[in-house]
Amino acid sequence: MGSDPRTEVRRRSRGAAAIVGAADLVSPTGELDGSTRRLEAQAIQAALDDAGLTMADVDGIFACTGGTFMPSIELAEYLGVQPSWTDATQTGGSSFEVLCEHAAAAIALGHCDVAVIVYAATPKSSFKKGGPGFGGGAQRAAALAGPVSPMVEWELPFGMRAPMGAYALAASRHMAMFGTTPEQLARIAVSTREWATMNPRARLRDPITIADVLASPYEASPLHKLDCCLVTDGAGAVVLTSAERAADCAKGGVFVLGTGTSHTHSMISAMPDLTVTAGAVSGPRAFDMAGITAADVDVLETYDSFTITVLLALEDLGFCAKGEGGPYVADGRLGPGGARPANTNGGGLAYTHPGMYGMFLLVEAVRQLRGECGPRQVPGAEIAVAHGCGGVLSSTSTVVLGTEATR
């Protein structure tokens, strides 16, 4: 830790920006009405209302989906916003942590003052209407539309189900290297579902057992159906501004204490080490900037596209040593009342997952630090981590958030 000579430079912007508004749109049915553009507008308005700001205050636009070719430009036009900062960085499910990092940096350097980050997708209702939905179908359609990509030439002929097959390969390797068991992976799904039972907005609210997970059919061995995330509609938005201006916002600020991002590969066949994600870089970078260690984290919101995604993140972020993720989760410590509360809204496994879950990590982290979570509130939460993971374990981005007391 602290080996990066630029850490001191990055620390100058520790706490300089804050999330002041957060909102998400989800439904226990998994479906939402309306176009994605409408849902984006609704989510933004709700987040601005949450902050006590208006669209006229917005001068930073952050969007990596929606529209066609130029997401942030098309969205800004729709909203009637002429921004001074625009950002459409696309890193898959980690995009919203990346955009949060970019927004905080832009605000710290004075490039914009009020930043909006938004996401909406309706794969569940789209699939019902005959669309590609999300996952294999949509990804293949996109891959086949353009010039010959390495994925189409060197992976697609072998019939890996996407994306679950890629994560299954990582799980296979982790099991062989470290003795990780299907029961240990299943425990992550069980703990996450325990949280979902306490969230009336969650898609799946019935408790499950390890036996239930193991009895659910394989999607791609060794991953069972209940090791895999949902496919739902969903939308969310967060609003960031400077620490100074946050003091005047309706609910104050949740401060961006540290950020870090990295990626290692695009295709799973090109992942340098199937048991180590880019989180081993992004996590320490974010923690160093924030001046914290894993032990300081009160609540962890970490991307759970699959149970193995969580296991690898726990190791890479330093909550346990590499290879020890299985025993680490086996006592149920990720669940309510556990020593390492994680994915307190029910996660992508049980709350919602419209394809790029990272937005919902930020929203839940903000709610936990504000103490808004009711029965699932982690008592006294002062520091939260939102850790996104995109592609096929390809990109990670880690955001450390804290209350006023931690600034």
Added chain:
Amino acid sequence: MSGADPGPRRRFEPPVGDSGEPFWAATRDQRFVLPWCRRCGRAHWYPRERCPHCGGMDIDWREAEGRGLVHAVSVMPKPALPMMAEMVPYTVALVELADGPRMMTNIVADDPWAVAVGDPVVLIWEPLSDGRHLPVFRLEG
């Protein structure tokens, strides 16, 4: 090739991209070749015009061993594409080649569920409809 009807396609047949042409051409003769960098002397996969190890741009295609170890493996109980329906259950694996690089492939096995990480495997060729072949593997011995 014999010109015999290869039957219905069971797979998505790979298009030939910018860097893969020498590989696919060699598969017509069932020759397994890999791209080697003349500067650093290492093989890489997937084929690129620039060596990912050292940045060298002088790539040499050389005959390779066609042996390796199963690095990771997953059984697909459902097909990734409808045309693969009759293949299930089948394995998707990453194989660590004796020549260094790791590649995605299938391990053709009577019992796909028994294929394990660390198993030694050897290359076999599966014909494609245009005379090329697809490199897949079977358990050694």
